[in-house]
Amino acid sequence: MSLQIEDPRIVEFDVQTDEMLVNMGPQHPSTHGVLRLLLRTDGEIVHECTPHIGYLHRCAEKIGENLSPPQYIPYTDRMDYLAAMNMNLGFALAVEKLIGMEVPEKAVHLRVLIAEIGRIASHLVGMGTYGLDLGTFSPFLYAFREREIILDLFEEVCGARLTYSYITIGGATHDLPDEIEMPDGLASLIGKHKGERLPFLDVIEIFLQWLELRIREYHTLLTRNMIFISRTAGLGILSPELAVSYGCTGPVLRGSGVDFDLRRDGEAIYTRMYKGYDFEVPVAPFKEAPREVVVGDNWCRFYVRMMEVVQAIRLVRQAIPKYKAATGSYREPFKMNTKLPKDEVYLETEAPRGQMGFYVVGNGEGNPLRLRAKSSCFCNVSVTDQICQGVPLADIPAIVGSLDIVMGEIDR
Amino acid sequence: MDIQGIHSILLERFGESVVGSQTFKAIDPWIQVSAASIVEVCTFLRDDSRFLFNHLNDLCGVDYLEPDAKKAAKFGHEPHVEVVYHLSSLKQRHQLKLKVVVPRWKHNVEGQLPVVPSLSAVFGIANWHEREAYDLMGIHFEGHPNLRRILCPEDWIGHPMRKDYAFPLEYHGVRGR
Numbered sequence: 001m002s003l004q005i006e007d008p009r010i011v012e013f014d015v016q017t018d019e020m021l022v023n024m025g026p027q028h029p030s031t032h033g034v035l036r037l038l039l040r041t042d043g044e045i046v047h048e049c050t051p052h053i054g055y056l057h058r059c060a061e062k063i064g065e066n067l068s069p070p071q072y073i074p075y076t077d078r079m080d081y082l083a084a085m086n087m088n089l090g091f092a093l094a095v096e097k098l099i100g101m102e103v104p105e106k107a108v109h110l111r112v113l114i115a116e117i118g119r120i121a122s123h124l125v126g127m128g129t130y131g132l133d134l135g136t137f138s139p140f141l142y143a144f145r146e147r148e149i150i151l152d153l154f155e156e157v158c159g160a161r162l163t164y165s166y167i168t169i170g171g172a173t174h175d176l177p178d179e180i181e182m183p184d185g186l187a188s189l190i191g192k193h194k195g196e197r198l199p200f201l202d203v204i205e206i207f208l209q210w211l212e213l214r215i216r217e218y219h220t221l222l223t224r225n226m227i228f229i230s231r232t233a234g235l236g237i238l239s240p241e242l243a244v245s246y247g248c249t250g251p252v253l254r255g256s257g258v259d260f261d262l263r264r265d266g267e268a269i270y271t272r273m274y275k276g277y278d279f280e281v282p283v284a285p286f287k288e289a290p291r292e293v294v295v296g297d298n299w300c301r302f303y304v305r306m307m308e309v310v311q312a313i314r315l316v317r318q319a320i321p322k323y324k325a326a327t328g329s330y331r332e333p334f335k336m337n338t339k340l341p342k343d344e345v346y347l348e349t350e351a352p353r354g355q356m357g358f359y360v361v362g363n364g365e366g367n368p369l370r371l372r373a374k375s376s377c378f379c380n381v382s383v384t385d386q387i388c389q390g391v392p393l394a395d396i397p398a399i400v401g402s403l404d405i406v407m408g409e410i411d412r
Numbered sequence: 413m414d415i416q417g418i419h420s421i422l423l424e425r426f427g428e429s430v431v432g433s434q435t436f437k438a439i440d441p442w443i444q445v446s447a448a449s450i451v452e453v454c455t456f457l458r459d460d461s462r463f464l465f466n467h468l469n470d471l472c473g474v475d476y477l478e479p480d481a482k483k484a485a486k487f488g489h490e491p492h493v494e495v496v497y498h499l500s501s502l503k504q505r506h507q508l509k510l511k512v513v514v515p516r517w518k519h520n521v522e523g524q525l526p527v528v529p530s531l532s533a534v535f536g537i538a539n540w541h542e543r544e545a546y547d548l549m550g551i552h553f554e555g556h557p558n559l560r561r562i563l564c565p566e567d568w569i570g571h572p573m574r575k576d577y578a579f580p581l582e583y584h585g586v587r588g589r
Contacts, residue, residue, distance in 0.1 A: 053562060054561075242536070245466070344438065344440065372474075
């Protein structure tokens with residue numbers, strides 16, 4: 001029996017599709033931790049994407065009210081655990097601003113050196129995991145190989161590999177080591193035999209030389225890769241107005257074409273650190289971008305990070321001679337019984353993922369009355385709902401991954 | 413523009429009932445604004461070409477209370493809750509701190525949350541920051557499109573950043589303390 005259809009168009013219009021609610025996460029490999037995205041989809045197309053956060057909430061702000069500032073430094077490590085040095089620095093500067101402490105010159109250059117190496121490590125993970133989100137595994141392995149060497153170097157500096165608590169109020173806990181055994185990973189990569197002892201700053205220079213050549217490889221592996229471009233270019237476009245309204249900062253803001261970097265435009269106590277340093281702030285649009293790229297899309301955000309690694313290498317190179325020439329101590333001592341004055345400060349610093357702010361209210365006691373940590377990723381992830389409307393489901397990891405979020409910092 | 417200039421312009425525009433006087437002696441000086449007109453003031457600050465405060469850096473609540481009766485005499489603040497707004501302008505490169513002071517409980521009835529108008533129509537990010545302030549500090553933001561808890565579970569009781577918050581002994585069979 002043959003089926004007769006009088007008017008085929010009616011059948012077409014009669015097809016009923018239901019909207020479906022899809023839970024992505026909190027345990028999902030491409031959500032960078034415990035982020036849960038509630039997607040309202042019509043077939044393949046996502047109409048609404050609501051992030052649900054809080055799975056890693058550890059009451060960091062409440063804990064801060066019961067601890068003196070030096071005791072709180074380890075808790076800042078656990079906020080953005082991929083850039084713990086930068087978190088330490090942000091909090092230390094905020095407290096120094098509150099108590100009016102001047103940091104010796106040597107500590108300033110030490111901090112720039114350490115913070116910029118931390119930025120390289122953080123952006124390497126950002127790049128590697130973004131490749132992972134898009135389905136390519138090799139850049140992740142390369143990125144972690146490089147980051148491993150940075151962790152080895154940080155281990156020589158402060159003994160810890162992830163949660164350093166190294167930069168503290170008044171400077172740093174120790175001075176940089178004079179001479180270290182070259183890390184095994186670096187030795188085997190550059191073809192030296194293990195166990196050689198070299199000055200620490202020379203090892204950093206050797207590492208930077210080696211890393212600089214690798215960056216060109218990452219560009220061939222990801223940035224100029226046709227598949228990568230078609231997954232990122234023109235997708236997840238974040239207009240500058242929306243980025244500013246939603247408080248996006250860091251590479252997300254600069255990827256949307258807003259020229260703002262706190263290392264250059266921030267408060268005096270922070271920009272003073274970078275005085276005399278020569279660096280550029282990479283901002284979209286880029287001349288060398290492929291044709292398909294639109295300002296504010298995934299590719300721009302990714303590329304800003306890659307360019308920031310190059311600038312961080314430049315900054316570390318400049319910090320090495322400055323640190324060698326600097327006089328004074330690596331640390332201004334902070335007395336444990338220091339009373340915080342009856343005043344309040346808010347200070348934002350340029351962490352790798354955006355502007356990390358600390359708001360410290362003192363009340364004449366050792367512990368602050370209120371300690372607020374304003375997270376950069378918290379603001380960056382709040383914009384997902386706006387930029388994920390009307391995209392296919394498969395592009396959600398590509399868009400959320402390009403924001404480069406760390407849940408430890410969002411949930412605090 | 414420095415805070416003196418901003419303050420005098422705001423005073424001229426909105427009057428003394430809205431904009432409080434300030435001594436500006438603090439490290440980060442601030443301007444106190446009445447709760448009812450915070451939306452109006454922020455819209456003005458955002459759109460006026462002299463200020464262009466287009467970026468809300470942070471919004472948080474601060475609870476001024478000393479729960480320990482022995483220390484309360486030295487505390488030096490009347491019990492109240494503040495909502496602190498940190499604004500900055502990415503174009504003019506200047507910053508401003510605004511404060512809204514509200515009582516700890518509405519009509520001084522414990523359990524009734526103080527009310528502050530929501531800024532979510534002015535700055536997109538205020539939506540999430542206000543949800544966090546509601547969740548942790550217990551401030552009701554009037555006019556907020558989606559005022560739900562954000563960091564704590566939805567069935568959590570109390571607002572943990574309040575100074576007199578009692579830690580729960582048990583949550584869904586998980587023992588606290």
